[in-house]
Amino acid sequence: MTLGLDPATWGAVLLSLRIAAVATLCSLPLAIAVAWLLARKQFWGRGLLNGLVHLPLVLPPVVTGYLLLILFGTQGPIGGWLRDTLGVTLAFRWTGAALAAAIMAFPLVVRAIRLGFDAVDPGLEDAAATLGASRTRIFATVTLPLIGPAVLAGAVLGFAKALGEFGATITFVAAIPGQTQTIPTAIYGLLQVPGSDGAVAVLVTISIVLALGTLALAEALSRRMQRRIRG
Numbered sequence: 001m002t003l004g005l006d007p008a009t010w011g012a013v014l015l016s017l018r019i020a021a022v023a024t025l026c027s028l029p030l031a032i033a034v035a036w037l038l039a040r041k042q043f044w045g046r047g048l049l050n051g052l053v054h055l056p057l058v059l060p061p062v063v064t065g066y067l068l069l070i071l072f073g074t075q076g077p078i079g080g081w082l083r084d085t086l087g088v089t090l091a092f093r094w095t096g097a098a099l100a101a102a103i104m105a106f107p108l109v110v111r112a113i114r115l116g117f118d119a120v121d122p123g124l125e126d127a128a129a130t131l132g133a134s135r136t137r138i139f140a141t142v143t144l145p146l147i148g149p150a151v152l153a154g155a156v157l158g159f160a161k162a163l164g165e166f167g168a169t170i171t172f173v174a175a176i177p178g179q180t181q182t183i184p185t186a187i188y189g190l191l192q193v194p195g196s197d198g199a200v201a202v203l204v205t206i207s208i209v210l211a212l213g214t215l216a217l218a219e220a221l222s223r224r225m226q227r228r229i230r231g
Helices: 007-040 046-058 061-072 077-086 094-119 122-130 135-146 148-164 167-173 183-191 197-230
Strands: none
Touching: 007 046, 007 094, 007 148, 007 183, 007 197, 046 094, 061 077, 061 094, 061 167, 094 135, 094 148, 094 167, 122 135, 135 148, 148 183, 148 197, 167 183, 183 197
C-alpha cells in the first residue's frame, strides 16, 4: 500500500527515521557529558559553553546550516580535512543531514539531561563514595540509573526534533531525492508541485503519527523506568 506516495517519497520517510536515529545515538554520549559539566562543575568559560550549546535554539536554522556548510563543506577547514585525511564528505550527504539534525536537537537533549542531574541527591553519590566506590563506578551504578528517565526524555526530544529538522538540513545538504531528502524537505518540494495536496497530506499525517508515537513510547518507558528505580 503506497497511500498515493511514490517510492522516492517513501524513501524520504525511511531516510528521515535513519537520520533521526543516527543523530540521536551519536549525540547522546556527548550530551550526557556536557549536561554533567553544566550541572556539576564550576569552571571558567562555563557561561560560554552554555551559550554555545543553546545557540542553535536562537539562531535561524538557515544560519546554522550556512555555518555547517562553511566549516564542513569540502572547502571548509573541517570538511576539507575530513575529505583529504579520512575520505569522508558530509556536505550534500545523508551523514551531513544527520550532523545538522544532531546539532539542532542537541540543546533540547542537554537541557533535559541537565534537569535530571539537578534532581539527583548528591548525598546518594557521597554515600557510595564513603563505601569506597570510584567516581566512574558511582556514575555508572548510581547517577546514570537515576537520570535514566531524563536521558530517555532527552533522547526522545532529540529524535523528534531531528525528524522535523528543515532549515539547517536543506541549507547544508539540499534535498536530493534518495540521498538527502527527508520528510520536511519532501513536503516543501511537493508544495511547489500543483496537484500534490494528497501526497502532502499523507506526509503530514505520517509526521504527526511518528511524533505522537515517539512521545507516547517515551512516556511509557519513562514511567516503567521510574517504577523500577523506586522499587
